[in-house]
Amino acid sequence: MDIETKLKRELKKLFKKQRLAVLATQKNGQPYSSLVAFAVTEDLKHLIFATSRATRKYDNFSSDSRVALLIDNRSNKASDFHRAMAVTAVGAAIEVDEDRRQELIHLYLAKNPHLKDFVQSPTCALVRVSVKTYYVVRTFQNVMELYVTS
């Protein structure tokens, strides 16, 4: 198996297992981070999360769509230093419009079924992050970059 296929397989495994990601947004140069339940599209090109439109994160990415998400499998033990994997996804966040909403809600709820009421509330926005690059850190210091080129 080539390196790229192997890496993608690892990413999919991680994204399937982890429920929460740390979302980083910013406004006027002030960084801000929050935890979000997320899902990923089959092709690994998009990450999906949901948020109420009244939140600070919504406000932030609405004025600057550049965001980062950190997804990792640490367990708060010493073994994390060699065992944990951390992925930073960098990309642009945009609220999903009505046309694609149903399809992506289906994907999102398949992973997060308990958020059904939340997502279907009229005040909740479904957000799609088009990933530009994944930065993948393994065994403490091994770092690979995966660029989405099309």
Next chain:
Amino acid sequence: MTLIIPLGKIKQQDMARVGGKALALAMMAQYSLNVPEALCVTTEAYHAYVTMSGLRERILLELNRKQFEDMRWEELWDTSLRIRNMFLTTPLPASLALELEQSIAPVFARKAAVVRSSAPGEDSARTSFAGLHESYVNIKGIESIIEHIRLVWASLWSDAALLYRKELGLNVEKSMMAVVIQEIIAGEESGVAFGKNPLNESEAVIEAIYGLNQGLVDGSVEPDRWIIDRATGEILSHTPAQRARALVACSAGVRFEPLPSARAETPPLTDDKINTVFSLVIEAESLFDAPQDVEWTFRGNRIHALQSRPITARKTEKAEDQRSWYLSLRRSFDNLKALRSKIENELLPAMILEAARLADRNLSQLADHELICEITERSEIHNKWIDSYWSDFIPFAHGMRLFGQIYNDVVRPADPYEFMDILGSDTMVSIERNRMLQDMASIIQRDEYLAAALRSGSEIEHAVFNKMLDEFAEKYADVVTGTAQAGKQKHALMRILMEMASHPAAEKQTHPAGRAERMDAFIKRFPEEQRARAQELIDLARASYRMRDDDNLYLGKIEQQLNRALDEARRRLIACKLPDIELLTVEELCAVLENPKYVPAQKSAQQKIAGEFTIKPRQLVGQPAGAGIGRGKARVITRSSELFDFKSGEILVCDAVDPAMTFVVPLSSGIVERRGGMLIHGAIIAREYGIACVTGVPDATALIHTGDQLTVDGYLGIVTVGKHAL
């Protein structure tokens, strides 16, 4: 917490904290078999040490630098050396040391001891991995005994143990080591008895030597061997040994003594003593309810059982499992000395002669069918030397390791590779070759006319330079293997010389300060009577270090002669206009030569599949193999002809630095190698020139591309790709 249990108080349920060896000794003692007095340092002491000192996390990080599956044996050895050094340089916390001292002193304050490993699982009936962990013989004084307990603990992570980690169930979070401190019995005859011969179940086997049993166990003294009928106790056969020496206890540790001729001519055991040994092994069998492998020694007429473990035939290894070959590389000093003599006096002269004999033949005059015979013969000769490389030269590299381990034991340096500074040599062939290249480059630097002539490719009229060039070509023609025609070779060499002339190249590090002092300091750590042997060990290790480099060059000379014949074949086939003639195998070349209509299988260059993603490395982790920071553009070398494009200041990225490549090392600002290890060619040369080097980077040549900006961190073993690093 129970740190120490005397043999008499160990019970069956203590197995997990005392290990198999201690439990077996305790059972024999309680059954009134004669065993030496002993204490067991339980696994709880190990646990307390690695927890209180923070070693556990450090071991974890070290073991997980890379996936085990991606590590070569040399890297396992390096990992193990680094862990061992952590144990050596991490003292016991004071409270723990005090507790151990108080329990050990009453028994061993004035008694010499053997400090043995007793890892739970090591000797169990299911798995038998005797010899993976260390034992130390004739250790005197509480302080020294405690030091050696740490060394035995460290051997839980020996390279051999790491190699069999799956079978042993080795696990950093859970694995622990108990230690037996046993009174030394300075027996006159010692040996091993197998209650049941693995090859014939109706027999028992006894092996015996004069002196301490260690000599037999580590293979340095050849034993006499008797086969006994298990049913009757009758001696069925006796195979005498070449009896020459015995291992005996001396003021500190052990040494060999020649046997007086009367003893050398007499087997170590009389029939009576053979009977006594046989009775012991049968008694042990009934005690443990399984055939035993017992180590024993005689002092006077009294037999002492030193240890007993169940006989387990090691599972037959699959043919591709070469681990036992690797373990066989761990050789004794004497064995290495014999190997050195074989290499220096027989193998190297034979290689030189063979290469010269082949160089003498005029290949262009051969008919095609004669050339085919010539290629076949040369290919066989080359293979023969490759075999010898694996069976003699590679094992000899263990000389450095042996020295490194002893150096670290006595000096305790912060850097576990400090010992390599003592081994550096000015007489390495590739260093000498680089010096010649540098001399020629200096002439070009000083002589504008010569430089201009070289640039324009016109006739060179510089007599001194021409003479040096001829001399170089004659001596090191292998530098330019891979380029078929002589003209092309010369052109490529000129390009490198011009490159060297236009940039200051790295100077070979001399080791004026430090080296002599370090050597002195090392030797002075030994008592007077052992210093000659310490000096001998340095000599051996230096030869091993030099050879690690030179052997490749001598092998290269043989390969060059094979290539000369292959080049001749390619030259004759130019008319056939075969695509990728360079890629044809030896067999294919011969086939085309024999029958011009033969069509070799298509060679396809690896195609990059266009995808929607691109992958780039940012930070790659390998092993720190040469201290320093190097920055520059990558030059990825996948075939030797690419070396001639090498620009000063670039970073050499390759699968494995082979000796034909080392001439670009002084030009480079760093080395990145896929093959891992500290004692491999690339690492040795990098250290000689003081160039940052990281080895053991998986997929290095696939992930890094020529032109990538690299930072090579030779301290941490990390390669960063892209700008703005560090």
